[in-house]
Amino acid sequence: MVAYKKSSVACSECQIRNRAVCSQCDDDELSKLEKIKFYRTYPAGQTIALTGQDMDFVASVVTGVASLTQTMEDGRTQIVGLMLPSDFLGRPGRQGVMYDVAATTEVTLCCFHRKPFEELMVTTPHLIQRLLEITLDELDAAREWMLVLGRKTAREKIASLLSIIARRYAKLHKTPPNKAVDFDLPLTRDAMSDYLGLTLETVSRQMSALKKDGIIELEGKRHIRVPDMERLIAEAGDDADGGVLS
Amino acid sequence: MVAYKKSSVACSECQIRNRAVCSQCDDDELSKLEKIKFYRTYPAGQTIALTGQDMDFVASVVTGVASLTQTMEDGRTQIVGLMLPSDFLGRPGRQGVMYDVAATTEVTLCCFHRKPFEELMVTTPHLIQRLLEITLDELDAAREWMLVLGRKTAREKIASLLSIIARRYAKLHKTPPNKAVDFDLPLTRDAMSDYLGLTLETVSRQMSALKKDGIIELEGKRHIRVPDMERLIAEAGDDADGGVLS
């Protein structure tokens, strides 16, 4: 596993300062964290950790997208989590990872060695409080996704995934409501199928169908334009905003 | 919503004392919790809370099984969590519930009003630490279930559910390994289908098939005997122990 270290960035300038696990820390607590943090960058496709391995650090995603994947003996795989900037990787209090962690796009992590981080957690209530919040949000997202996997049609699944990503982009770029949303898919068709519990072919077919029906527009394979978010959300079968990954 | 109060039980005698959210509290902390706790019992089928409603308390499940359900406008439903004894219900720091909570069997809860519980959390590190652990475990269980919903066949889904429940019973009753396991299903066929993302008919057919193949034996509709756990687990497509809900 080759990982590249990157020069450090001051916490106060960090893009995920106000959402990550450190977001509720005061200056004093932050400086303690700053002392033990280090950065790592992984190229797209790189493995970050494998099931059963010890992971000696925990980390916040700073940029890029990482995925958590579970695999059956016969090779069937399911992505059980997409980790986006400010999401937290790793499980304090337990060393083994339960799934494969990989970089979906190029990913930069803000890492902390597990031991010192766990010690800090005991003395820093703001840290554990925020971590609990983040974990509860992830639990909500996972449960929302159970509905997608268990009950939605292929078309609805695709629309659900696209609307989640589109909504995140819209929020990030402050796109006004009722305006078209524009973004790059951070996933290959294959990764999409693994996240949605479908085959690659079905994903491709449904993408074509949504395009034919004018719900989405494609430029190349990866760049997507949604002229009318309302319609996309309606295709997803959701009443209002689901809020997964939000 | 009718709920019946039950006379209080001393925390020191509580059956879930060593697994629930209170399990790491010392005597002093426990007595604070004891002051604000109260019991509620719901008959099977009763609603405990509805999506969007304010839930003014959080609770540990003491006995019975509760379920968390998400519903789409057109009526499709998915159970996104089975809450068993020692599991924690409700979300400190947020009042609205994200899903319907209902009693699957008769359920007794050990409840705390939200406000005092949240105040205790700030001053009681053992409480928030244990809550984080419980939440992380639930997140693992939810992710494990995503693999079941996204990638397993109907037969494997049924076998997965049965082996999870059977394993819990075996642990509870200290059944020696390599011995037959015996238990009552706490779910109707309909609830099973909602948990597994299947139809009631498919559940019924696969139960019959597993019975015909000698993987399980049925006494009445609800009582199940697993002569050989190894075979059941093999049918679930799992290599080793999944550990969901464990």
Added chain:
DNA sequence: CGACATCTTGACTACAGTCAATACTAGTGG
């Protein structure tokens, strides 16, 4: 330009869903 990844499309198949009839069980009241 050519080679490999990724993606699309088509034809066929199969697994689970739908609709419908029937069976079983438990509880109620005559």
Added chain:
DNA sequence: CCACTAGTATTGACTGTAGTCAAGATGTCG
């Protein structure tokens, strides 16, 4: 004690959605 009902479960026949297998198109990078 049996008959009736309501809820729950099983089984059958048929259909439809997504999976499988396979060919070909598009895109990217050396």
